Amino acid sequence: MNFKVSHVALVLIAALCIGLASCTEDLFVTPKVYGRITGKIVDNATKKPLSDVLIKLNPSGRSFQTDTSGNFAFDSLVVGKYTISTEKKGLYNEYVTVEVTEDQNPVVTIYMSEDLKSNRPPTKPTNPIPAVGGAVAGINNVLLSWTASDPDRDTLTYDVYLFKSGGSPTTPYITNFTNDSLIVNNLEYDKTYYWQVVAKDGRESVFSEVWTFTTPKFPSLSYVFTRSTGGNYQIYAANDDNTIVKLTSEGSNWRPIVSPNREQIAFISNRSTSLHIYVINLDGTGLRKITTVPIAGLMALDLSFSWANNGSRIIYPSNNKLYSIATDGTGLTEIARAANGRQYAGCNWNDATKTVVARTTGETVYDNELELIYSSGFKETILTSSRRVGNPVLSIDGGEVLFSMDINEFRNEAGRQIDARIFELYLNDKSLHDLSASATGGSNGLQKPAGSNDLDPRYSPNGQNIIFTNVLNDDASVPSLYVTELNNGRERNKIVTNAEMGYWRQQ
Template sequence: EDPDDSDLSFDVYIFPPDGEPYLAAAGTPDTFALVENLLYDRSYQWQVVVHDGDFTVFGPVWRFRTRPFPDHRFLFVRQDGGFARIYSSDEHDNAVPLTPTGVESWRPRLSPIRHLIAFLRYENLEPHLFVMNRDGSQARRVSPMPVSTLDNAQLDFCWEGDGQHLLFVRHDRLYRVRTDGTELTQLAVAPSGWVFTACDYSATTQRIVVRQMGSLPYQSSILLLEPNGTPLKTLVDDPPGSTGNPAFSPDGRKILYTQDVSGNESPDGRQFDARIFLYDLELGTLQDLSVEKTPGTNDLEPRFSPTGAQVIFTNTPNDGLSPRHIYVMDLQGMNRTLLFPEASMPDWR
């Protein structure tokens, strides 16, 4: 209290662990201040400066620590200012941005041991494979050369089961690399006239599934490979219409992929009725999971839940302009539920 009963005002200064001090509240009459955009699990200092119109008193410097980064299970991408930005979230869309604005970052994949997030980012106008900590800190490049295919929007990669190596594609080559950028190994070469677009790895069966494209966007096939890159079997052999990137189930016995059953084969690659299919590798059976899909939309980017009992995926109108939304459904294609509006490229681990 002021002995002269003068009106008091307060300045609140925040001292970040890394960075310059800043004024969080200036001349406020309140005895509290709301400070936003603090980093998780960081130690901060703060100080209050009191003014009564005649004198200024500097209070002691105090210290506080922010709470640990939340143990989120979901990753996805949202557009922010015209750029793709990666977010971490719980199932209630309490989303936290992990990558900065103004930098195109997409296709997040949490490691099998949940310690790092791998993702794609442009560097010198070319896409590269990066990793970062789960809170978005310490992003660093992994790929020693650009990661690329005919359509970089369809690029995908995968973790190996040890959480220390990644598989990625570059044109007609499939590579394996350690997360520190060493131990680069070529695993496979696509047939002449084809390029790889995506891959996934099953730690259970130690097999690889890849998608490859021809010179046109609707020319595609999905193949099963041995861990050393030797072809085992063609699972989907260039059907009518475009297909989408495959993903293994947790037990490695099934894969998910998408196919435009309209059969449209236009040079721009537009899809009119992309549906999610469940392929049983042991039985050789195929099941359409898009039984509740709204007409005029596409189901895309499917991935299994950690238990294998559900599928997370993106749905969007087929005009190529409307927003994308992330849904979840069961393995019968029922109980479709919206999880994250205006979001795409989901990962759930």
């Protein structure tokens, strides 16, 4: 009985041990390991991040869309190998394989490139305005327009090329323009212009045909003058305030004087640092420098010069010397030298008498002398004044001298004038006639305003009229150009506002 009990106990003990061993084996199963994948999608051309790229991860079947910084992330990934695929319209799909390990969470940067095969280019720009070969009405506010579209509805930008006949189309007039119409300004008169539009969708560029249009001939304008613009002086032509054409733009340019044949305009300019005399055609083209020795004197804006010998030469002051130079820049000749302590400020040649009238100044602009210089070289002083005097001009027959002179005794370092008037000096008896004092009211109802200056008078080509500047003496007001008849009451009629140093362009 005792033996059987012991045998059964042994069997139970053995079974218990086997069970315990089995339980111990289940308690030590290896756990699963997880990781993550992060990264950024970048444009291969611009190296900028790409947003809204669809990221697919296999074999997980999960997907993600990149944020505005191009970033993406997949968390809780079982260790192993994964394939990342990228998709975005207009770009090639990219595929990258990475491995997540127990001690490594991959960080990847994927570069995507443009898929040119998937893009449809813009349509060719058409329907130009102006019509091909058409004419435009002016040289400013000219409308250029065209039609183009994009089949993929991409946003279009445009490069516009605009150039004159004989010019080069290498530099665009404007780039990356977002409208399909453009206003252009500062064209030249009587020119054929070529233009072309390039439509761009960010991937491809499509060129229009080359179109043409013509600008009108230069208008018939009666006067040239100087206007202060943005701190510089520029030269304009006009009939009145509504018909004004700008002729210069580089540097400061003033004192326009038209040639005797009415085909060219000479003027003073600082565009080459020193002051020199330049010549242009009546329409502002054909710029060329005439002088080799600079024009110079006490005050730059006070200087003047003259065409001579029927327009073949120019006479001008350079400190204490008066020079003559051919209009091709050759043959520089000294024709006069001022007295000691004096320098020339302006001059005027008369073809009828072959004489020059010139103004010299002393230490200040209030110390003035007018002198006649004869072809023999003899000089005759015809006026001495301790007041501010303008540059003189001779009448057509050479018998009178026209100039401005301040009758007030005021003086300051700036050379301010208080009551400058127009005077005519008769050379036969040296009598002086105040033309401003005898002027009557004109069609605009104005006499010479009190507290104003009449300046820079010039005879008309036929000698019957005078053009001059009037401006208040406050050194702040805007000057205006006036015309008056030399006889018949001398009515004063304003022609252009904000203008000075006027000259007759034609008559």
